[in-house]
Structures are given as C-alpha cells and as structure tokens.
Amino acid sequence: MLNVKDLKKNYPGFKLDVSFQVPEGSVVGLIGRNGAGKSTVLKAIGNLIERDAGEVSFDGTDVKKLSTDGKEQFGYVFPDSTVPEKFTALDTVKLLKSTFKHFSESQFMDLAAKLKLPLDKAVKDLSTGNQAKLKTIIALTHNAKILVLDEPTAGLDVVVRQQIIELLQDYLDADETRSILITTHISSDLASLADRVMLIDDGKLIFKEDTDKIVDSYALLKLTEAQYDNVDKQYLLKANKTDFGYSALTDQRSFYAENYPEVVIEQTSIDDIILFFVGGIDHE
Numbered sequence: 001m002l003n004v005k006d007l008k009k010n011y012p013g014f015k016l017d018v019s020f021q022v023p024e025g026s027v028v029g030l031i032g033r034n035g036a037g038k039s040t041v042l043k044a045i046g047n048l049i050e051r052d053a054g055e056v057s058f059d060g061t062d063v064k065k066l067s068t069d070g071k072e073q074f075g076y077v078f079p080d081s082t083v084p085e086k087f088t089a090l091d092t093v094k095l096l097k098s099t100f101k102h103f104s105e106s107q108f109m110d111l112a113a114k115l116k117l118p119l120d121k122a123v124k125d126l127s128t129g130n131q132a133k134l135k136t137i138i139a140l141t142h143n144a145k146i147l148v149l150d151e152p153t154a155g156l157d158v159v160v161r162q163q164i165i166e167l168l169q170d171y172l173d174a175d176e177t178r179s180i181l182i183t184t185h186i187s188s189d190l191a192s193l194a195d196r197v198m199l200i201d202d203g204k205l206i207f208k209e210d211t212d213k214i215v216d217s218y219a220l221l222k223l224t225e226a227q228y229d230n231v232d233k234q235y236l237l238k239a240n241k242t243d244f245g246y247s248a249l250t251d252q253r254s255f256y257a258e259n260y261p262e263v264v265i266e267q268t269s270i271d272d273i274i275l276f277f278v279g280g281i282d283h284e
C-alpha cells in the first residue's frame with residue numbers, strides 16, 4: 001500500500017498538504033484544476049522533488065529509503081520523457097535491461113508491436129501518441145507493483161487514449177495486488193479505471209469518494225429557494241446559490257427522490273463534481 005501522510009511542499013504562493021492512501025489492488029484518480037497540486041504530489045512520491053514535511057511510504061518503507069528492488073516496484077509516467085531524447089525504443093530496451101532486474105524484453109517487444117511503436121526512431125522524432133506509448137510501455141515492463149501516472153493520456157487522440165487505457169487495464173488484470181495512482185483531466189479515463197477519486201484544490205484534498213458510489217448514489221438537486229428552505233439538508237454535501245435558487249450535491253439520491261418527488265434531480269458525473277466544488281476560473 002502507498003501511504004501519503006501529511007505530505008507538505010511549499011512554493012511561493014502555494015502550499016501542498018495532503019494525506020491519502022492507495023491500497024493494494026486499487027486505482028485512485030487524483031483530479032483537480034490546473035495548478036491545484038497534482039504533479040507536485042506525484043513528484044514527491046517519485047522523489048523528483050524534496051518534500052518539506054510528511055511521509056511517503058510503500059508497504060511500510062519510506063520511498064526515500066527504498067532498496068534498488070524496492071524502487072523497481074514503482075512504474076512512472078511523467079510528462080517529461082524519462083529517456084534521453086536521442087534514444088530510440090531499441091536503445092531504451094538496452095537502458096531498461098541494465099536498470100531493472102525484472103525488465104521483460106519480450107513483453108516490451110510484444111507491446112511495442114501491438115501498439116505499432118516505431119523501434120528505430122529517436123524519442124524526439126516520435127509523435128505525441130508514440131511518445132506516450134513508449135512511456136507507458138517503460139512503466140509496464142518491469143513488473144512494478146504500483147504505477148504512478150501523471151496525465152498519461154494528455155494530448156492523445158481517442159484511439160491512442162483507448163490503447164493506453166487498455167494497457168493499464170491489462171496490467172491490473174494480470175495481478176490483483178497491483179495498484180495505480182493516476183492524474184488526468186479526462187474524467188472518462190477515471191470512469192473506466194478508477195475505484196476512487198480524490199479532488200485536490202489549492203494544495204488540499206477537498207473531496208474523496210468511490211467512483212461506484214458517485215455513479216450509484218450521487219445527484220445534483222435543483223431547488224427553488226422555497227424548496228431549499230424546506231428540504232432536509234442532512235444528506236446535502238454542499239449547496240451553491242444559482243439564478244433559480246440552489247444547486248445542491250447529495251450522496252443520497254434515493255432519499256431525495258423518495259421524499260421530495262417535486263425536486264428536479266440530475267445524475268452527476270466526475271466533471272460535475274469538480275465544477276461544483278471548484279468551478280470558476282483557473283488558479284493560473
């Protein structure tokens with residue numbers, strides 16, 4: 001299990017302070033607006049930045065103290081390429097062989113063939129889609145126990161995006177103890193992959209929920225002022241004033257459907273929840 005406890009990182013005008021876990025066998029999606037702190041969380045997990053305070057541990061060991069074998073349990077995708085840009089995919093294979101004890105060359109070649117990844121082109125000359133495929137294949141082919149993925153599908157067309165999502169699904173299906181922490185702006189990626197979503201805003205986690213529960217039990221209530229005054233508010237998570245009265249988020253859709261048949265109740269999506277909590281202009 002990945003355990004992030006009181007992780008703090010300060011930049012001018014920005015303070016990160018988060019605690020969460022990614023249990024074995026689960027997929028957790030970290031969502032939020034531009035500049036909310038998603039990449040900072042993932043970089044701290046990957047030791048790409050020094051944290052100011054807090055703990056980040058995997059199966060009980062601080063990530064800063066992981067052995068070479070322990071480090072190999074992580075597979076990363078970050079926006080910046082992890083291999084030198086002059087390298088081809090074949091050069092990358094040589095690098096991975098010397099870096100990872102558990103690297104599988106045959107799996108790399110199989111996935112590269114399946115995704116039609118050119119093997120002899122320098123990384124800098126690959127299309128965005130092929131670069132994303134290469135990064136994902138690198139993360140997947142050394143038998144990692146957890147993937148930490150920073151926007152693995154950013155800028156990809158719908159076909160490549162689907163291919164990447166399928167690779168991730170195959171990775172999970174091969175071993176039920178594997179887990180993924182993923183950031184994305186594409187909520188449909190999460191709907192198909194994530195067991196749980198966490199919403200970060202201004203460096204703090206302001207909402208965490210199981211995706212099943214969002215689909216099954218969440219709803220937006222559209223209430224007139226009079227309805228809002230009279231409705232039982234114990235299952236309302238948040239209400240925003242609107243032109244027509246109030247828009248309110250509940251995690252007990254059936255309670256309001258049964259008791260207030262006159263109230264307009266709309267199904268929510270992950271995007272609705274982001275907009276509801278942090279809607280408006282971007283931080284930056």
Ligand SMILES: Nc1ncnc2c1ncn2[C@@H]1O[C@H](COP(=O)(O)OP(=O)(O)OP(=O)(O)O)[C@@H](O)[C@H]1O
Pocket residue numbers: 011012013014032033034035036037038039040041
């Ligand atoms: N090296 C740095 N120096 C100073 N400020 C930084 C640095 N890295 C990040 N920040 C700031 O920290 C905040 C969080 O940035 P971060 O990249 O984690 O956001 P994000 O949620 O990943 O955004 P996006 O969705 O745009 O990638 C932003 O205000 C950003 O400007």
